[in-house]
Amino acid sequence: MNFYGIKAIYLFEMARTWRTLMQSIASPVISTSLYFIVFGSAIGSHMAKIDGVSYGAFIVPGLIMLSLLTESISNASFGIYMPKFTGTIYEILSAPISAIETVIGYVGAAATKSVIIGTIILFTARLFVDFSIEHPVWMVAFLVLTSVTFSLFGFIIGVWADSFQKLQVIPLMIVTPLAFLGGSFYSINMLPPFWQKVALFNPVVYLVSGFRWSFYGVSDVDVGISLGMTMVFLLICLAAIWWIFRTGYKIKA
Amino acid sequence: MKPLDHTRMPRVSGAPDPVISVSGLSKTYASGFQALRNVDLEIRRGEIFALLGPNGAGKTTLISIICGIVNPSTGTVMADGHDIIRDYRPARTKIGLVPQELTTDAFESVWATVSFSRGLFGKPANPAYIEKILKDLSLWEKRNTKIMALSGGMKRRVMIAKALSHEPKILFLDEPTAGVDVELRRDMWNMVRGLRENGVTIILTTHYIEEAEEMADRIGVINKGEIVLVEDKDVLMRKLGKKQLTLHLQAPLAALPAALQSEYLQLSADGAELIYTFDAQSEETGIATLLRRLNEHGIDFKDLHTSESSLEDIFVSLVRGRP
Numbered sequence: 001m002n003f004y005g006i007k008a009i010y011l012f013e014m015a016r017t018w019r020t021l022m023q024s025i026a027s028p029v030i031s032t033s034l035y036f037i038v039f040g041s042a043i044g045s046h047m048a049k050i051d052g053v054s055y056g057a058f059i060v061p062g063l064i065m066l067s068l069l070t071e072s073i074s075n076a077s078f079g080i081y082m083p084k085f086t087g088t089i090y091e092i093l094s095a096p097i098s099a100i101e102t103v104i105g106y107v108g109a110a111a112t113k114s115v116i117i118g119t120i121i122l123f124t125a126r127l128f129v130d131f132s133i134e135h136p137v138w139m140v141a142f143l144v145l146t147s148v149t150f151s152l153f154g155f156i157i158g159v160w161a162d163s164f165q166k167l168q169v170i171p172l173m174i175v176t177p178l179a180f181l182g183g184s185f186y187s188i189n190m191l192p193p194f195w196q197k198v199a200l201f202n203p204v205v206y207l208v209s210g211f212r213w214s215f216y217g218v219s220d221v222d223v224g225i226s227l228g229m230t231m232v233f234l235l236i237c238l239a240a241i242w243w244i245f246r247t248g249y250k251i252k253a
Numbered sequence: 254m255k256p257l258d259h260t261r262m263p264r265v266s267g268a269p270d271p272v273i274s275v276s277g278l279s280k281t282y283a284s285g286f287q288a289l290r291n292v293d294l295e296i297r298r299g300e301i302f303a304l305l306g307p308n309g310a311g312k313t314t315l316i317s318i319i320c321g322i323v324n325p326s327t328g329t330v331m332a333d334g335h336d337i338i339r340d341y342r343p344a345r346t347k348i349g350l351v352p353q354e355l356t357t358d359a360f361e362s363v364w365a366t367v368s369f370s371r372g373l374f375g376k377p378a379n380p381a382y383i384e385k386i387l388k389d390l391s392l393w394e395k396r397n398t399k400i401m402a403l404s405g406g407m408k409r410r411v412m413i414a415k416a417l418s419h420e421p422k423i424l425f426l427d428e429p430t431a432g433v434d435v436e437l438r439r440d441m442w443n444m445v446r447g448l449r450e451n452g453v454t455i456i457l458t459t460h461y462i463e464e465a466e467e468m469a470d471r472i473g474v475i476n477k478g479e480i481v482l483v484e485d486k487d488v489l490m491r492k493l494g495k496k497q498l499t500l501h502l503q504a505p506l507a508a509l510p511a512a513l514q515s516e517y518l519q520l521s522a523d524g525a526e527l528i529y530t531f532d533a534q535s536e537e538t539g540i541a542t543l544l545r546r547l548n549e550h551g552i553d554f555k556d557l558h559t560s561e562s563s564l565e566d567i568f569v570s571l572v573r574g575r576p
Contacts, residue, residue, distance in 0.1 A: 004372045004375050005373045008371075012361075016360075087354055087356030088357065091370060094321050095373045095375075096341060096342040096343070252324055
């Protein structure tokens with residue numbers, strides 16, 4: 001096991017985070033604060049409670065999830081796309097480091113950043129609304145699991161993308177709509193029955209639901225199913241990455 | 254480890270202890286382009302090996318396969334006794350690569366990027382060693398500078414520093430002096446010699462013949478994906494290197510007198526010059542005899558000069574001579 005190699009990649013990626021501190025951390029915090037001001041305080045004060053939770057508090061888990069998804073994907077995809085783009089990937093390919101170790105370095109750093117951002121948003125939210133966390137251990141578990149899973153997903157996108165445009169297209173065209181329609185701002189029980197069924201095909205529903213359960217003990221779908229679905233997505237990403245490195249897809253000639 | 258003196262080593266195929274041995278290596282890219290055809294090559298421990306070839310000959314593909322950047326289609330490569338695929342960790346730990354393109358990060362400092370490379374290759378941090386490399390490469394003053402702020406020549410130095418950061422025993426330099434100024438070129442040649450003194454095997458690709466002539470112990474020529482020739486440089490120069498004596502005649506000759514006819518002596522088309530080819534290494538060059546006999550035949554000359562064929566001539570004749 002090349003621990004020095006993993007550490008080198010991890011620290012390199014974290015250095016990138018600190019270097020771009022403003023856009024890495026400040027921007028998600030600012031945009032989330034805006035959500036809280038608009039949806040939480042302004043509109044939320046006129047909304048009925050959902051499942052016994054005030055609307056401002058209700059959207060906290062969903063908003064954190066939203067940031068986790070987008071940040072994990074963009075950070076991890078950018079992290080592996082840049083060496084491909086600039087050509088510095090030659091060094092990783094020629095180093096005595098295995099595929100798994102490379103992924104641990106890149107995805108570990110991307111997930112760490114997401115967890116940091118999620119935590120910051122959690123504390124920022126506390127400034128705007130009052131909420132409590134019923135299952136803190138599960139909350140952390142969902143936070144970490146989602147960050148890792150979507151950082152893996154981002155890594156795959158970064159390997160697949162061969163232009164900056166492609167790098168943006170999946171987060172923009174697929175992930176953002178899924179996240180918005182995944183119950184970040186509402187309970188899917190508020191949807192008409194047909195759309196409730198459709199919503200169950202949206203993986204983000206399970207993430208948001210499970211995460212919200214860890215806060216308030218209420219959820220749209222059973223928490224076991226939420227956890228199971230997250231694990232399934234994690235395994236799909238791992239399988240895809242295993243295939244990428246086995247075939248050298250878009251990395252090695 | 255002492256550098257070996259290859260000019261005194263017996264020239265047998267299959268050196269006793271090759272540090273790299275390539276056998277039956279072929280590469281066909283997805284586009285269908287066959288970059289390498291059944292290449293066999295052995296690099297001796299501690300030598301400077303120059304791989305010469307025109308653009309697109311397969312030099313970079315060969316290096317990329319050995320370093321793990323490109324997958325081979327068929328064939329095997331052993332680096333210091335380790336299969337580069339099955340046993341890639343020990344193999345790659347031994348190898349350092351300076352690629353042809355100036356591919357560097359932009360926002361990292363020189364120090365950070367060189368330290369990163371060391372870690373990536375599985376070595377614990379060693380600031381004293383990194384400091385030594387940076388000083389050797391005249392990068393010490395720039396250690397805190399962001400790479401994007403460096404000149405092209407400085408970036409080239411950074412790439413060399415990265416390749417040396419994990420103390421490799423085998424160093425690949427892919428076109429190290431392409432687009433590099435005279436000063437840096439001289440520095441690099443000195444550095445390469447210094448590394449060899451310390452037992453590092455160096456494989457460089459170049460299409461500057463003078464570089465190979467200046468640096469290499471042995472020379473391999475690759476063309477259209479095939480190794481055309483591998484030879485000690487001195488032997489190559491001696492075997493294929495000819496010396497020519499050109500005599501500018503006082504009066505043009507219509508034809509060479511029959512008594513002077515020889516495969517070594519030629520009359521130029523306009524009859525104004527006589528060209529005598531000889532082996533400069535041999536005891537008896539035949540020049541004195543030639544001049545005496547010319548005198549006997551009353552052929553006077555007003556000027557003369559000798560010239561030696563360079564590696565470039567040899568190279569061009571080799572590459573051109575093949576379909």
